Amino acid sequence: MYNDKVMEHFRNPKNVGEMTEPDGIGRVGNPTCGDIMQIAIKVKDDRIEDVKFQTFGCGAAIATSSMVTEMVKGKTLDEALHITNRSVAEELGGLPPNKLHCSNLAADALHEAIKDYQAKLGGSNGNGKDKPADGEEKDKHEGQDKHEGQDKHEGKDKPEGKDRPEGKDRPEGKDKH
Amino acid sequence: MAETRRVYLDHAATTPVHPEVVKIMDHYMLEAFGNPSSIHSFGREARKGVEEAREQVAALMGATPNEIAFTSGGTEADNMAIQGVAHGRRDVGNHIITSTIEHHAVLHTCEHLEKAGYKVTYLPVDKYGMVDPDDVKKALTPQTILVTIMAANNEVGTIQPSAEIGRVVKEHGQAYYHIDGVQTYGNWPVNVDDLHADLFSASSHKIYGPKGTGALYIRKGIKLVPLVFGGSHERKRRPGTEGVPGIAGFGKAAEIARETLDQRIAHNTALRDRLISGLLAELDYTRLNGHPTQRLPNNANISVEFVEGESMLLNLDMKGIAASSGSACTSGSLEPSHVLLAMGLPHEIAHGSLRLTVGTDNTMDDIEDVIATLPDIVRRLRAMSPLYADKIKGHSAAPLTPAGEEHHHDV
Structure with a gap:
């Protein structure tokens, strides 16, 4: 069912565990679908210095979580925001079709963690958590556009999580980013 | 391997x-x-x-x-x-x-x-x-x-x-x-x-x-x-x-x-009972699914909370133990077992179900193997589970738990 690379990440997941004093945390998923992923990041000079994941889910969910942490380490926030569900699945050498919804979550969780970091950053600048505060940083702006795209999909995911055909479609919709 | x-x-x-x-x-x-x-x-x-x-x-x-x-x-x-x-x-x-x-x-x-x-x-x-x-x-x-x-x-x-x-x-x-x-x-x-x-x-x-x-x-x-x-x-x-x-x-x-039905039932029942009591004793936040007495002699079905079924199956398989689960990932759909949901189990607990069904070819050694193997697997998976982290920190998992009763079963 799973290829060797997926099984290797499942067997020996990288960067698993809880992070002390993370700069940003993102949690996505829902119990209906059986996958919940949390990604924590430490950011230094606009780069992801450290990343850790915690996942409740199937083999693909654990493998994609591990994979995304490997992919993102040392990347700039902007680069990290360009990591998509498809690129995670591709990096793993592919996933079974019915597992593609799991690979969605790893990139989503990462993006949520970055968003959380950016919101906190906004807060520490004394501008509260409002997004407009981010406008002064040019990289952020681009990142934010992406978030909006993600949010739209994520919002959609939740009510439709139960629906099988919709669930199957989701990864494709996502990939268009 | x-x-x-x-x-x-x-x-x-x-x-x-x-x-x-x-x-x-x-x-x-x-x-x-x-x-x-x-x-x-x-x-x-x-x-x-x-x-x-x-x-x-x-x-x-x-x-x-x-x-x-x-x-x-x-x-x-x-x-x-x-x-x-x-x-x-x-x-x-x-x-x-x-x-x-x-x-x-x-x-x-x-x-x-x-x-x-x-x-x-x-x-x-x-x-x-x-x-x-x-x-x-x-x-x-x-x-x-x-x-x-x-x-x-x-x-x-x-x-x-x-x-x-x-x-x-x-x-x-x-x-x-x-x-x-x-x-x-x-x-x-x-x-x-x-x-x-x-x-x-x-x-x-x-x-x-x-x-x-x-x-x-x-x-x-x-x-x-x-x-x-x-x-x-x-x-x-x-x-x-x-x-x-x-x-x-x-x-x-x-x-x-x-010709052998009586022996078959006795054999399976002994293994099943040891399996159920052994696993429930070794693992916390674990419950038996199905009827405690009116059940098939060969069937043990447990839900292990904070862990997803397929990841348990894959880990068991790596140890040479073959079982099945009612999790969505093993059913090929996004929904966990319709049986467990019909019995009123919340989704995340249905996802953590594990079915072990014994047969005439099994021995008590097989059962002891499973009882010795599964707890480590569960500990490892729980260590990476955000739901378990919430639990031990005493956080309520409220945002992720469907509204309704608290299903944690005291063991």
Whole structure:
């Protein structure tokens, strides 16, 4: 069912565990679908210095979580925001079709963690958590556009999580980013 | 990877074929390979094999051989019974009663019939996965032509009050009573008269026989419209040249089951009980699914909280232990087991279910292996589970838990 690379990440997941004093945390998923992923990041000079994941889910969910942490380490926030569900699945050498919804979550969780970091950053600048505060940083702006795209999909995911055909479609919709 | 000892605990999915069964199948493939419809000696030998098997299969359920029709398996037997009655009794009524925890061979057949204009009542179950005969009584109408409720559930092992349901159906007088008996046949005593069954489905590969063979018991006088048309095989109930080796193998498997049923039940029950008590003692936040006593002797089904089923299965498999789960990921859909949900389990706990089904080939050592292996796997998976992290920190998992009761079970 799973290829060797997926099984290797499942067997020996990288960067698993809880992070002390993370700069940003993102949690996505829902119990209906059986996958919940949390990604924590430490950011230094606009780069992801450290990343850790915690996942409740199937083999693909654990493998994609591990994979995304490997992919993102040392990347700039902007680069990290360009990591998509498809690129995670591709990096793993592919996933079974019915597992593609799991690979969605790893990139989503990462993006949520970055968003959380950016919101906190906004807060520490004394501008509260409002997004407009981010406008002064040019990289952020681009990142934010992406978030909006993600949010739209994520919002959609939740009510439709139960629906099988919709669930199957989701990864494709996502990939268009 | 070094191939260590393997432990097979998925007997509700399928069983290894008994060596004596293989032997008789060989005979009907290599020597007595004729077509049972042929007049020559080759054909007569094959016919003898089929009819002997019919007697053996009938004997294990207290039926007469003429009441047995061989099929390609349990799924076809279920389809033949349900569609056969529905189509054959359309002039009598259009209402069918079943339960929410049936096998898909029954549920999807009923759903198909609904699209064709039949009305289907899906009865609920209690928290143990049991149907209430009183609910059957209330659901019966003058339009009801069939009640189809399984003898025991394949996932959680709960044995249904089939005889009581049968009495209720017989009081009604009109409806036929079909039992999907795939999980009880050969594993638990079955007598179609005691159960008041008109139709009873059985499968060969769940009882150490070959795959691809099953049977439908059709009580004398019950008329069915066949699913397929052709020659006069199986009294026109199921045309097509008989799968002689499979049928002969099924017969042998049924004979062995009949001769050893008491030992089989005692053996399986001892292993099952140790498995359940061992795992519940070793693991916290773990519960037994299904009825505590009214359950198949071979079935242990537990939910391990904060862990997802497939990841447990993969880890067990790496240790050579074969099991199954009701998690969505193993069902091929996004929804976890319909049986566990029907019993009222919240999604995240249904996702953490693990089914271990023992068989005659298992030993107590196998069971001790699992009891020694699973806790480490669960600890490892919980260590990476954000839900477990929430739990130990005392955070409520409220945003991720569906509204409703708190399901944590004290162990």
